[in-house]
Amino acid sequence: MPKKYRAMWAELGLNLDNHDKLLKTLGKVYSDIFLSQVNRPKKAEYLDFVVSEVHGLRVQELVEGKKQGRKVVGTYCTFAPEEIVLAANAVMVGLCSGADFATEEVEKLLPKNLCALIKSSFGFKLGGVCPYLEASDLVVGENTCDGKKKAYEVLKGLVRDLYVLDLPHTKNENAKPLLRAEFEKFKAKMETLTGRAITVDALKRATDVVNAKRQAVHRLSALRANRLVPISGLDSLLINQIFFYEDPVRFTGQINALCDELDARVKSGTGVTDARTPRILISGCPMAVPNWKLPAIIETSGAIIVGEESCVGERGTRNLVDNSSTTLDGLMDALVDRYLKIDCAVFSPNTERLDHIREMARHYKADGVILYAIQFCAPYTIEAIGIERQLEKAGIPAIRIETDYSQQDVGQLKTRVQAFIERIKD
Amino acid sequence: MEQRLTAGIDIGSCTVKVVVLDGQSVVREAVVDATARPAETALRLLTDTPSCPVVATGYGRDLLEVHRNIPTITEIKAHALGARLYCPSCATVIDVGGQDLKVICLDAAGKVARFEMNDRCAAGTGKFLEIMAQRLGYPLAEFGNAALTGADALTISAMCTVFAESEVVGLINRGVDRRDIARALHQSVVKRVSAMFKRTDPLAGQVVVTGGGALNTGLIGLLQRDLGISIHAAPAPQTVGALGCAIHAKQSPRE
Numbered sequence: 001m002p003k004k005y006r007a008m009w010a011e012l013g014l015n016l017d018n019h020d021k022l023l024k025t026l027g028k029v030y031s032d033i034f035l036s037q038v039n040r041p042k043k044a045e046y047l048d049f050v051v052s053e054v055h056g057l058r059v060q061e062l063v064e065g066k067k068q069g070r071k072v073v074g075t076y077c078t079f080a081p082e083e084i085v086l087a088a089n090a091v092m093v094g095l096c097s098g099a100d101f102a103t104e105e106v107e108k109l110l111p112k113n114l115c116a117l118i119k120s121s122f123g124f125k126l127g128g129v130c131p132y133l134e135a136s137d138l139v140v141g142e143n144t145c146d147g148k149k150k151a152y153e154v155l156k157g158l159v160r161d162l163y164v165l166d167l168p169h170t171k172n173e174n175a176k177p178l179l180r181a182e183f184e185k186f187k188a189k190m191e192t193l194t195g196r197a198i199t200v201d202a203l204k205r206a207t208d209v210v211n212a213k214r215q216a217v218h219r220l221s222a223l224r225a226n227r228l229v230p231i232s233g234l235d236s237l238l239i240n241q242i243f244f245y246e247d248p249v250r251f252t253g254q255i256n257a258l259c260d261e262l263d264a265r266v267k268s269g270t271g272v273t274d275a276r277t278p279r280i281l282i283s284g285c286p287m288a289v290p291n292w293k294l295p296a297i298i299e300t301s302g303a304i305i306v307g308e309e310s311c312v313g314e315r316g317t318r319n320l321v322d323n324s325s326t327t328l329d330g331l332m333d334a335l336v337d338r339y340l341k342i343d344c345a346v347f348s349p350n351t352e353r354l355d356h357i358r359e360m361a362r363h364y365k366a367d368g369v370i371l372y373a374i375q376f377c378a379p380y381t382i383e384a385i386g387i388e389r390q391l392e393k394a395g396i397p398a399i400r401i402e403t404d405y406s407q408q409d410v411g412q413l414k415t416r417v418q419a420f421i422e423r424i425k426d
Numbered sequence: 427m428e429q430r431l432t433a434g435i436d437i438g439s440c441t442v443k444v445v446v447l448d449g450q451s452v453v454r455e456a457v458v459d460a461t462a463r464p465a466e467t468a469l470r471l472l473t474d475t476p477s478c479p480v481v482a483t484g485y486g487r488d489l490l491e492v493h494r495n496i497p498t499i500t501e502i503k504a505h506a507l508g509a510r511l512y513c514p515s516c517a518t519v520i521d522v523g524g525q526d527l528k529v530i531c532l533d534a535a536g537k538v539a540r541f542e543m544n545d546r547c548a549a550g551t552g553k554f555l556e557i558m559a560q561r562l563g564y565p566l567a568e569f570g571n572a573a574l575t576g577a578d579a580l581t582i583s584a585m586c587t588v589f590a591e592s593e594v595v596g597l598i599n600r601g602v603d604r605r606d607i608a609r610a611l612h613q614s615v616v617k618r619v620s621a622m623f624k625r626t627d628p629l630a631g632q633v634v635v636t637g638g639g640a641l642n643t644g645l646i647g648l649l650q651r652d653l654g655i656s657i658h659a660a661p662a663p664q665t666v667g668a669l670g671c672a673i674h675a676k677q678s679p680r681e
Contacts, residue, residue, distance in 0.1 A: 392540075399540075411485070412545045419502040423538050 005056045008063060012135055015128030022101065022129045023055065026290055033296045037232055039272040041265065043258035044231075047238050050246060054289075058245065059131040065091060066135065071194050074136030075244075076121060077144060078286075078316035078342060079167055081183055081335055086206035086248070087198045088190040093132045094244025095121060095139070098291030100405045102127035109154050115147045115376050116404040117288060122151070125158050132245065136160070138193055140186075143167055144346040145379055163189055169347055171340060180336045187332070203331050207323045213248045214317045216255040221314060223262045224306045225364050228271030230262040233282070233305020234295050240312050241289045273304050278424050279365055283309035283357050283387075284372035285380050286316070291405060294372055294413065301418045306364040309357050310372075311344060318342075318356075345379035354387050361396050368397040368424040370417070375404045397424050431478035434671025435468045435496070436504065437486030440524030440552070441638070443665045444471040446478075447672035450511070455665045465489040479679060481671040485525075497680055502530055502541050504670030509634040510536045511673060512660050517631025520619060520649075520657070521666075522639020524552040527619060531628045542626050548587040550618030552638045555645070557587060558611045561594050562604050569608060570644030576609030590614065612644045613652075620652050633657040636666040 009019060030051055050058075062072050071090040073080075076097065085092040100116065101123035109126075110119055124130040133139070141152040142165040156162045166182050168175035191197055220239060223230055239255060265271070280303045282295065287310065295305055309315055319341045322334040343353040361369055369391055373380035384400045391398040399420045403409055431453075436443040442464050446454035454475060461467050464486045472480070482490040487498040501521070505528070509519040519530040526545035533539040548554050559569040580602065584590040590611070597607050623633075633655060639645055640663030650657050660666050 409546070412543070415500050415502070415545070416543065419500040419538065419541060422500060422503045426537050 005060070008060060009055070009131060012059075012063075012131050013128065014131060014134060018102070018127045019055075019129045022127075026051075026054070029290060029292070033292050034234060034238070037234065037272070037299075039270075040235065041231055041258060041261050043254070043261045044235055046254045046258065047235060047242065050242055051238070055131050058247070059135060061247065062091060062093070062132070062135050066137070069194075071137040072132075072135050073138045073140060073190075073193075074132055075140045076148070077140075077142040077165075078311040078344075079142055079144070079165060079339055080140045081186065081339065082210050082248075083203060083206045083321065083335055084183065084187050084190055084198065086209055087202040088187075088194040088196050089202070090137075090190060090194055093136070094288075095132055095136075096124065096130065096245075096289040097121035098288035098405070099123075101129060110151060113376055114151075115145075115374050117285070117374055118147050118151045120288070120405065122155065122158075125155070133159070138163055138189075140165060144344065145377070147376070161193075167346070168340075170349075171347060175340060176336055179340060180332060183332060183336060183339075198328075200326060200328050200331065203328065204323055207321050207331065207335075209248050209252075211320045211323065212252045213243065214320055216252045216259070217243060217317050219259040220255060220262070221307065221364075223259060223266060226266050226271070227275045227365070228266065228269060229273065229277075229279070229304050229306060230265035230271055231258075232272050232299055233280070233308075234292060234299055236305070237287060237292065237295055237308060237312070240308060240310075240317070241287070243317070244312070278303040278367045278421050279306045280304065280421075281307045281309065281357070281361050281364055281366035281369045282313075282372055283360075283369055284384065285374045285377055286310050286312040287372075288312065293405070293407075293410070294370070294401065294403065294417075297410065297414050297417050298370065298421075301414065301421055303417075303421050306366055307360050309353075309360055311342070314360065315342060315344070315353075315356070345383045350383065353383065354390055357387060357391070358394065358396070361391070366396070368399070368420060370420070371398060371400045373400070373402045375402050430676075431476060432672045432675035433472055433475060433478055433480045434504070434668040434673070434675065435472075435480060435482040435484075435487075435490065436501070436665070436667035436671065437464045437468055437482065437484040437489065438524055438667075439485045439526075441664060442468045442471070442484075442486075443668040444468055445665050445668040445672045446472070446475050447669070447676065452662075452665075452669065455662055455668070457664045460486075465493065469494070479675040481675040483667050483671050497675075499671060499674055501667050502528065502538055502543075504667040504674070505636050506530050506532055506536070506538050506670065507673045508666035508668075508670035509636055509660060511669060512666075513632050513634050513658060515632050516634045518623070518626075518628040518633045519666075520623065520633060520635045521637040522550075522552060522615075522619065522635060522642075522645065523637040524556075527551050527622065529619075529622045529626045529628070531626050532631075533629070539629075540626060542622050544618070544622065549585055549590075550615050550622075554587050554590070554615060555611070555639070555642065557591055558594060558608075561591055562598070562608060562611075564604075564608065567641075570612070570642035570646075572605050572608040573612040573644030574609075574647055576603065576605030576607070578609065578613075579603070579606040580610050582610045582614045608644070609648075612642075612648050615639075615645060616648045616652050619649055623653065634660050636660045636663045638664050640664075 097120035640659040
């Protein structure tokens with residue numbers, strides 16, 4: 001990355017040595033995993049560009065924006081309502097937590113046996129390597145799982161301004177009023193932070209922007225249902241990851257253009273692989289940048305990933321917001337309705353998730369489902385057992401994979417994934 | 427006849443195995459130490475075999491795939507294929523290997539339905555038995571019999587191989603009968619195997635034990651007692667994976 005960004009990183013307070021190491025590793029990993037793929041669409045150049053500028057151009061945009069009074073809101077969960085952030089003329093960026101970093105420092109504050117995603121978010125902070133974190137005027141956490149809930153108590157002391165969204169854990173009759181109250185509180189916080197009142201117009205425009213972003217990835221997902229899949233699972237995952245921090249309007253334009261190319265590929269019968277390649281649906285915990293470990297194993301073992309039932313994926317983008325109301329009350333209600341449809345495992349009961357997995361397996365013509373959970377994640381590992389059983393009963397091959405971010409178990413994972421692929425091929 | 431010949435290679439963590447199959451008959455089988463160059467070792471074992479299709483499996487299979495363009499299958503598929511040749515009604519394969527433990531459940535057609543593996547920890551593997559045999563002063567080949575002659579006098583409480591070894595040292599120093607300790611150690615392995623077996627919820631049918639662990643009469647005897655069903659140690663159990671590869675080379679010639 002060009003030296004022109006060094007001053008910006010220094011000013012943000014990054015640890016430049018650590019940051020250099022991170023970028024070097026990231027560059028190599030990206031090259032090994034993404035650039036080695038064959039038959040990528042030409043528009044994948046956009047993805048390569050975004051990643052090559054991951055701590056450069058986008059950060060610069062945010063920093064320039066801050067000078068113009070546009071606040072930066074860093075978030076960790078798909079429940080953070082981007083519509084409200086945009087309506088306050090602020091910018092929302094999903095904060096990465098997809099790699100181990102500064103582990104020794106993290107383990108002074110958090111237990112060793114804890115979700116790698118949570119530990120990573122701390123590692124990026126303690127290592128001083130994330131410009132998005134350092135640029136955030138507000139960091140939004142959320143009361144989802146036990147691990148996050150308690151970890152945010154510790155994070156509070158480490159960041160400028162931490163705001164924790166209290167989410168309901170059921171979808172019963174109290175859930176909607178609770179989430180509505182939380183979104184109202186968050187709206188008030190955004191208004192205080194930015195000094196702007198959120199108007200009906202602003203909220204409607206913001207909702208249009210976020211809906212458009214979601215529609216672009218809907219288009220992408222639909223294209224992957226084709227027998228000849230025009231884009232790899234790895235590239236699709238990356239798109240779903242970039243979704244969280246790229247400029248929404250630019251993202252929408254670029255992904256729609258990519259989908260135009262994929263449309264043409266489908267019409268001309270071009271796929272990244274042939275029609276006999278086993279098709280896998282991944283389901284479970286979200287994969288944050290730069291967690292590409294399992295998809296890389298799957299797609300270098302002779303299979304192709306045709307969908308992600310994940311918050312970084314279809315579960316997080318499935319539903320649009322009904323933007324028809326002309327009152328703030330109606331719009332806020334519509335937001336709540338939309339967000340409550342997310343069937344993350346922190347909710348109980350969560351029976352719709354199995355229905356969605358089955359529907360996705362059918363729709364994307366998956367030959368098998370890989371249920372992915374990060375080690376120590378109680379909600380997803382518990383759900384996975386029942387879901388695996390039900391899928392097998394329904395004649396859909398399924399396997400549970402539980403892992404962390406380390407490279408230690410790559411060999412073991414490869415054996416399991418390859419054995420699963422052998423099974424579905426036989 | 428050369429066209430009927432196929433070969434299988436299993437590069438394990440402790441040993442390298444080679445099997446040459448002529449139709450349905452094994453005409454060559456070998457088990458040698460892995461050495462520092464396992465791929466070369468395996469291929470050298472095939473030098474006097476006429477050129478024929480080869481498939482590889484095991485921990486080190488990628489070496490052959492990447493450098494010699496030899497197709498590979500996982501150990502899971504390989505053990506399933508090999509076990510079914512010996513026992514056509516086999517429903518479950520228990521592979522007690524040098525450094526891992528697997529339970530493979532087969533469906534009615536003999537295909538892999540589900541499996542479980544422990545490849546992260548020595549407990550329940552051949553490595554555990556190897557370390558304990560040495561600690562107690564038994565040649566590995568006699569360790570199983572010693573266990574069968576011991577009494578059910580104690581249990582080993584440590585889960586971890588390293589801590590279990592320390593526990594064994596303590597027992598030896600207290601003058602506990604070596605055979606009783608041997609039995610307790612075998613029961614530890616049986617416990618792990620049995621738990622994994624039950625978790626996979628296998629179909630009714632023959633249970634075949636493969637891998638070096640199947641050579642251990644103590645393990646087979648005590649496992650049989652614990653599970654309450656008859657289990658069969660595959661003949662030449664260490665070569666079952668390589669055999670499965672040779673079978674696959676025959677059934678699925680490379681396109």
